[in-house]
Amino acid sequence: MERLRLCWLRQHRSCSRAASLARAAAVVALRQPTLPSNPLIKALFSFQVWVSNTKITKCAEMLAGKAHIPLLTMIPTASRLSTYSMAIMDGKRTRITKEDLCDHDWEFRFTIAAPEYWRNLDPSWKHTGPPMRRYFHPDGYHSADPHDAVWGGHECTYTIITSFAGDGQIRDHYVRINRWPPMKVSRKEDWSWELSNHLYRYNSVPDGNKGCTGPLFPVW
Template sequence: MAEAEECERQKTGRRRRRRGRRKGDGSDPVEVLGEEVIGLVMELLDARSVARCTAVSRAWYEVAADNRLWAPKCAELMAGKAHIPRLTMIRTASKLSTYSMAIMDGKRNRITREDLCDHAWEYHFTIAAPEYWRNLDPSWKHTGPPMRRYFHHDGYHSADPHDAVWGGHECEYTIITSFVGDGRIRDHYVRINRWPPMKVSRKEDWSWELSNHLYRYNSIPDAEKEGCTGPLFPVW
């Protein structure tokens, strides 16, 4: 009997505390210190911690999602990156949304036609390539800058004039993506004519690499490019 009464008293106490919090009993730091002070505290937190604060309550969300708080975090995130996603240029998006989309895009390994065409690419032979080809590659012999390749929206693939390897022949590219039953990507690669497929990978600075056992393509950093690069809408 005594245990039942004690349990009931505890339940009553919890209900009273919940009612007190709903009425604003001064236990919420935002109410006690004010939004400006809490905002200054959040400026010292990392982005993940600030993002978690948005889930505490509506009052916390108003502070933690403020554009003034996220603008410098976006700048810090994109500093030193090889490419800046075009979707970060959406003017109507909040800075919190911009940060989140940039993070997701930076982890994306599925390349699009926009990604290929927006960048210039350095072209290198690997050690597995025939010696004759490697001798034509200035980066192997340190006789000049790396060769460059360019992708075009009409499916054409080109090189700089007087490229010793290119030879001026017709060249086309395709992007191949296959999926398994649950929507996950099973295979994803880029292919030039009938040459071996090139697997797609992403580096920490958000640059791209296309590679096979004979050669590789590396996207040239262009973070200052007007309008940024890549697809305008998220691709997963």
């Protein structure tokens, strides 16, 4: 046990010294725009650059293949470590906001439990075309593409319902359109959203070239 304790102390001191060296290199870099000639300072500077590039690489690896990149990763005053941590927490967030709804296009599909009449109007069920699209607007309006066979041109509004228990934990959270069955909110591994009930489901379309989306501030 004593040997393990000594080993831990050595590793801790090494990490602390490495962090101190990195800070020293950062100071040198700020004071001297060109690469320093002193071998020791040059090594410190290179170490700082390696640490910085490693963080950038880790963040890029994490975001690769994600359907949505959180907008809060663009906060200019946040450190790379805090940006990395906030991105992970936001990717696991299941409390949806109006920004999440409005920033994305949504694919609409019926489930097997829906009546056959409605499923026959769904081109993705008949394999005659892509899923239908739905859109959420900041004013609470909900719309579809023109000539959508299911839509029918009726007026639609949406509401996000969130209730809390006595300890502040979320007890119930769902999205409801008009007075139709509520849709529970879930998140997939690629950070995309799904709204679903027993009759139909909505899936957020990957952002592509849209850029970062969602709320600017953390919503855990």
